[in-house]
Amino acid sequence: MAGFDHILNWRLLSGSHPFPGPDGGTCINEAALVAAGLPYRAIRSSDECPPCFSRPLAAYALGLNDAMPDGERHRLMAFVLRLSGSADTPAVEAERTAFLALESIRSLLPPLLERAGFAALTTRCPAAADLDEALAAARSAAWAGGARAQAASGQRAWVSGALAAAVSRTASAAIRAAEDPRCAAEIAEGVAPFAPGTWARAAVILDGALRIGRQAPDIDLFAARDRLDAARSAAHA
Structure with a gap:
């Protein structure tokens, strides 16, 4: 998705983060929280994600986030709007795993x-x-x-x-x-x-x-950008 990471104006980093940094500075699941309008929190494992996040998907995304070199991690920005609301039945989660x-x-x-x-x-x-x-x-x-x-x-x-x-x-x-x-x-x-x-x-x-299985509900791209910008500004006000 060309320009997606530019529109969201957010940078993904490895590890969990108490607050977003001036250039974004969070992992994929933390960015997904804010983009969906959920309260920000540091996420160290998929178990710390809200119940609306699919655990297998969040675990895999977090594993990639932490293992990818800085020059590759931008690939995950295309998934920021697709994690919140993806949780499904145990059978579907097992199928995903x-x-x-x-x-x-x-x-x-x-x-x-x-x-x-x-x-x-x-x-x-x-x-x-x-x-x-x-x-x-x-x-x-x-x-x-x-x-x-x-x-x-x-x-x-x-x-x-x-x-x-x-x-x-x-x-x-x-x-x-x-x-x-x-x-x-x-x-x-x-x-x-x-x-x-x-x-x-x-x-x-x-x-x-x-x-x-269940797809995340549509999240307006520009509304997500505004939420991410607001979270960053509030953290460094």
Whole structure:
């Protein structure tokens, strides 16, 4: 959405913040609070979001927010108006959690596996028909990466060992993502140093998860901008 972050005139930063800074200076969920007209609060985890926020979506967005480099975090501004009011039934929230895990394994993990030379797993992950198949592939990747990292350590092959360790660590996060949506963001964090375009793909995954179930009510873009400007002014009056 061209110009979206410019219109809102807000800057996203990692971590939670008691008050917005002079250039914005909040995380994605804190900005979403103010844009929707809700009372401002520092948010350190998705559990601190209001009940109208989908917990899986807020957790994934917060994980990306804190892991993204400053030059990439602006991608999340397109979601500021889509979080408040997104909460849905437990079944829908479970579907969102599964989607985040499945799509992260399918689209984020393969470039890291390819870089590490795990050819069979590189094709197995995107071909997973469902979450069970994807998790099985992730378990295989975690085991294969750990075994290769251990062997590389014994051979003092530090570079290949570090890459294999990254595979094991990131695939392990993928396994946990089936229960914890924030771990899906850890997949992106683990892959990003080795695969250009990872953060853009992670934003696409967030967009897909937001399209499942209840959609946030329309919030006027310019009203949201005025609320954000007012919050910033009040904090520094």
